[in-house]
Amino acid sequence: MTQPVKPSLKDTIERTVMRTFGTPPLFHKIDACHTLGHCWRVNIWTKHLVPSGNLDNGIPYSFFMIVLDDGTITLSDPPLVNRFPVAPPPPSKPRGPKESREPAAVAS
Secondary structure (H helix, E strand, O other): OOOOOOHHHHHHHHHHHHHHHEOOOOEEEEEEEEEEOOEEEEEEEEEEEOOOOOEEEEEEEEEEEEEOOOOOEEEEEOOOOOOEOOOOOOOOOOOOOOOOOOOOOOOO
16 A cells, blocks of 8 residues: 655656666656655556557566655665666768859850
8 A cells, every 4th residue: 555645755756766767768657656654666667569569568667765755765676777878969960061042043
């Protein structure tokens, strides 16, 4: 049975986990559930292909955590590490000389 909790702490935990862990491919949602005292379970849901060929949702990443009242994660099992770093934006293409926008001269 989950315990009532301030929504702001739940949101803080979810933001912290996503910022640290990263966003996995086919991310669906994150859900932090308060279990007892300072204990939390955090599930990261993703979409995956099932044998019928359809997409379904599953929980490939789940953490049990001890979280202080200010949102500080003091323990995570498994350890919370950056599995999906944010990819840097692709380099911009070098620009060549600007093409003339004047109409081409017609030979007479």
